[in-house]
Amino acid sequence: MSVTTRGLGGALAAIAGDAATDDPAALAAAAVDGRQPRWLVRPATVEAVARVVALAHDEGLAVVPRGAGSALAMGGVPERVDVVLDLARLEAIVEYNPDDLTVTVQAGCTAGALAAALADRRQTLPLDPPGWGGRTLGGIGATAASGPLRVRYGTMRDLLLGVRFVQADGVVTWGGAKVVKSVTGYDVPKLLVGSLGTLGVLAELTLRLHPLPEAEATCLLEFRHAEAAPDVVARLVDSSVQPHRLELLDAAALGACGLPAAAAGLVVSVGSVEGAVRTQQAIVAAEGARVRARVETMGPGFWRTYDRVLATAGPTVLKIATLATRLGPALGEARAALGADAVITACAPLGVLRAAPRTEDPAPLVQAIERLRAFVAVDDGSVVIERGSAALRAAVDPWGPVAPGPLELMRALKRELDPRGTLNPGRFVGGI
């Protein structure tokens, strides 16, 4: 059964009440890459999400889910945008079990709101992608966004225990478990993390929490020669130190954080009991001193500054994944390709760089991205546009190449699970 446009609006209204709007100003504000939706829907329940998606599926409409909107400048320019599905009203903390260190939240709950709710019990969801406080957990899940703490705690992949999601045809589905250990059936949560809402709309997440460490300390090593930094990273990784964060900052990033000028810096934080923090900090300082780096203790506010700098680094952010052993050369290549004023940081032990070039002009950026992709190709690395203008993402594949074997399986998954292309068409790898 097909219905008229006017009728569709009525149907959406019947499903979502005043949560659905076609008010021109609201639609203009909800545009994705300049493409204005026909409707903006802000459902307040998972059931309403399911019904909106079901209707869209039946009527051949494209649905673009969104949380806080912080990652809308990621991925391909959408093929079609009929319904923008804003999940911000699904913000409830559904069930917090502090004694089990687990929590279930709705997808629109922000990481900041959750952190506030966990603070009393000194527990934490250790996910800190740039701007994390205002980002929704559904969004962090859908984009597999990560931050400095991944060195110690992993990413959403390691912390998502169970997930309720709405399939492309509107069927509400659950995968995983609510306990910290389960191998019952396929590991469905893994498939949805980082899938950018192309296989299902994340509605509810059950997450593993960690206790906050009793004590924490952060220190900065400042290097006169950038080449010395990766060597210190390697030595720390192969030591008894268990860093919570180990970030490398280039000269521009040091400047952006308001730190003294140097060729490069390493910021290392450790968390544990008081005594262990002191001994680990001493090891870090000794490693710095060994290569004549200046060692400075940082206050707890540093990571807030760092988060703000990363979140507001500019209109373009590239994530460059290489091998940890190629960190140094990759830094050099990134600087050469993007210019000395690009702000470059790295989650050093994992070989993941984040680069924010100053220019917004697509042509030189396309060139730089292609150059960097060629550079990391030998190590099977990747260069992904984490944030970029629509013009840039139209000019160059924002994801880069995926090998034919895996890509064929990914396309087969999309065909099986969303044959009509209802969910976020065109925004994922290979045009999925």
Next chain:
Amino acid sequence: MALSPQFVEELKGIVGADAIVVSVEGRMTYECDMHTFYKGAPDVVVLPTRTEQVQAIVQACRREKVPIVPRGSGTGLIGGAMAPQGGVMVGMNRMASILEIDYGNRTATVQPGLINLWLTHAVRERGWFFAPDPSSQMVSSIGGNVSTNAGGPHCLKYGITTNHVLGLELVTGRGDVVRLGGKTVDRPGYDLTGIAVGSEGTFALVTAITVRLTHAPEAVKTVLAAFPSVVDASRVVSAAIAAGMTPAAMEMLDEAIIRAINAGTGAGYPEGAGAVLLIELDGPRAEVEAQGDRAAAFCREHGALSVSVAKDEAERALLWKGRKEAAGAVGRLTASYLLQDAVVPRSKLPQIMREMVAISERYGLLIANVFHAGDGNLHPMICYDDTRPEELEKAKEANEELLRACIALGGSVTGEHGMGLDKAKNLPMQYADADLNFMFRLRAVFDPDRLMNPGKLLPTHPACGEGFRPQRPRLPEGAWV
């Protein structure tokens, strides 16, 4: 099913005459895994040495519509590496090499038949180890660990197999060789590695695995505390987790197991104790010292009968000796038992252990417990007398009742052993029709012909999953036309 002589010849041509088992006696040794309940010998066993051979085997089986069953060391506990429908078993034991160790990037790439502990042996001197430590790690293969997404005592701190797998090479049910993931992280695209780990051979045969190596901790401390009862000890576990303690492992043994172990290995666990708790801390020395002291004090404050702390590596090994040999020691209690590994939320441990005592009394069957208490992962062994058929039926009923109790508390059917043939039927306890339907569709993408380890993990259903018809949301039909 009988295979044609030509097909067997074709397989022989692929792997060579010395890598194929066709005799009845030979095939019988492959008829079950450690869950000896379920038996099903394959029609032929092939032992490939290269990925190309595995691919040729899968392609030939696909053409002939013959089931394919992978097998590592056969130490699974779920009726996984056995062939209920016959067909071709692919033994991975001759693909057991370490292909690469890359200390700089903290990775190793291995073939699936490699024994878990051998990888740690290979990297130990340089200060590294492979973290997933199923109790079978001396004999189980890493391919098998990947297949079941295996766990172990120290997974409390380090996570289970999937948290350590970076990439896979596999031959899918479509007959394609696909390389997923690898040494660099954050690959664009769906996390196919993540969904393939734990798929128990129903998607593909794994032919190479890239894993993360973990730095050996600077210090380790092991604390053993005895308690009057298993319920008392469970209360301490729940309280310790709630208080934010983060041990590397937290294992519990109940009275029956203590008795069996003391009679055998001489681990010297406190006689007369209703339960012992084995707590291990690892990490930087200062942290381990502080947390070890705290754990010991915590146990004393919470009613421990005795607390001992291992003073050196020898004492530590002794404390662990009993735990590691627990499964074998059960033989002193009973000739036969049913084992499962359901999970409950950690805060519900005292409740489920009380329930367990009640079920044991109600059925008149001894239930022995040795389990990963820290993450709520139970391992009840329901003992029965196999000379009395009615006892087995009772044991099965007790097992089902216990599973249902775990699920009712918000738990999970299996924490680390996997589904296999044994628990496939239990999948609907935890998932609704929509969830099951989704899983069947995932399988169809990797294995359209349903030839990969058939009968395992997913429940059989008349219409092969179509029967699990999900409920679509109701739309206000006609309201707007």
